[in-house]
Amino acid sequence: MENKKFKAMLVEETGERIFSRKITQRSLDELPQGEVLVKVLNSSLNYKDALSASGNKGVTRKFPHTPGIDAAGIVEQSVISDFKPGDKVIVTSYDLGMNTPGGFGEYIRVPGAWVVKLPDNLSIKESMVYGTAGFTAGMSVWYLSQIVKPDKGDILVTGATGGVGSLAVAILSKCGYSVTAVTGKMSEKQFLFDLGAKAVIDRNQASDTSGKPLLKARWAGVVDTVGGDILASAVKSTDQYGVVTCCGNAASPDLPLNVFPFILRGVSLIGIDSQNCPMDTRVQIWEKLAGDWKLSDMDSISKTISLDELDQNIELILKGQQKGRVVVDLAL
Template identity: 60%
Template sequence: MSGKFKALLVKQPEKKVFTRTIIERDVDDLPAGELLVRVHYSSLNFKDALSATGNPGVTRNFPHTPGIDAAGEVVSCSDGSFAPGDQVIVTSYDLGMETDGGFGQMIRVPSKWALKLPAGLSLRESMMLGTAGLTAALSVYELEQGGVRPEDGPILVTGATGGVGSLAVAILAKAGYQVTAATGKMSEEEYLKAIGAADVVERNEVTQGSERPMMKPVWAGVVDCVGGEMLVAAIKSTKPRGVVTCCGLVGSSDLALNVFPFILRGVRLIGVDSAECPMLHRTEVWHSLATKWKLNALESMVEEVGLDGLEEKIQSMLKGGLKRRILVRLF
């Protein structure tokens, strides 16, 4: 199939120089795959900002269209997994990394990367959530699977003003948990309480005393989006049989920790990986986001832009200046 569509294209005209322009591309230039999708919405993630500025840890081959999230309507599917007109979500895997992604009005991907939009969610709502929402929901799922109940005590969310953190706060509150949001941006206390946090604490309050082998047990569970010292402190201050999920490394990728919380309190540390999450598991969690965890506060948590508004938001994200998730409108 041939046809023109608009996309953000990142080029590398010379070594260590990357340019970003909105151009008209042809469907025939898209990579191989069974599924062709007309993208209605995407979202901006930190990984997208890195890809757009040439970070080799994300994308090495240019020209390239970033966007690890996409939601839209099936144009064609050569293996019959989907029918034309089906509404689908495509996130993670290699989308937006080395495979042209959701910052284009069309994507072509393996059909196994897509799932049908669950009843109860619109395409727009699905991308208000995106990979960040999926990661947050997977974290909450792991707490539930680990037997952490709302009556067991407060749940700590670190990096609470970030994309994953803020959505974790909202989902946990929707699920009935008492949430303590830890942040370095206390100016956002009102916002965090509006989306569901019962308490908001400065991050230094969480890490104070983390040099000790063990800390006072406070948290029934933790959703950690930071890593490093924050994760160490969270583990050391989790109650017996509590569950700590880990999905971030902005603080550090290192974990300077002894085994005492694990062997004396039975604390469980679970890594959350949304990129290669099995489709059965992924579908179950998206269904929960459309039903029991559906958020009423989504509109207040996002800012919507078109392709032409992405450059400003990419630069702002890299400087840590964004206060809300960025929803990208393709049409």
């Protein structure tokens, strides 16, 4: 079986800082050693995948490489008792799709410690509508909701048309929170209202450049996906004992901020590291995504593409022109 061929995206370094990608045939013996062999049925496209597929050495150091930080499918082989052939599983985070061949191929081989059994009430495809973006949104809601309850006031979500942001809007709304969505794509206001947002504001309205150490308290909590001035403004606008979660740096990795929101209003800033989330917490969040938080119309926030359509969608996400989630069906 080790010589079995399968379809996969392959990114190659053809010259100094020159990369190409193609859909080709790989074989199982090219996969790394691991405890669980999974036949991938669905994956999803994330910004990190687009960076890996473009040769970004900050994400992927070793080429040739198959990206895809998300994968869901069926266990084909397992050398550990935790999993058996036929089990439906999810694999996200850790090193998958970074330097370990990922979900843009029909097979992956990974350590058992990376694998989560698919929760009841969640299909393989639905798990990839969530993917890393949905799991990151879930982590953000998980930590925010420990302290901030729906009756405390409005929640701000930045980068709201992106994968993490759109799912955060939907999950928070499902949980009864009043959500204000921030976007640079005001043409997508209706998309955000359909997700459950109560208000939509332009990102320029969410970025304060006055230099004031504190701003008028507006938000009971914040799910930030972009960083930079927008995150700093959100922190300075958060009300007493509010919670701000931070998971991205698309606007900037820098945070122009002082200590006053923390020592005068007791604001908490919580970093979200979905890649290395402990397995016990990971399982609990997936159970919430499949249960109380499960969205009723997941097709409305996603589209499904084939491996052959990945290239054009990678370009869209790199240009910031993608909205919602992109599921990759390996059988198409």
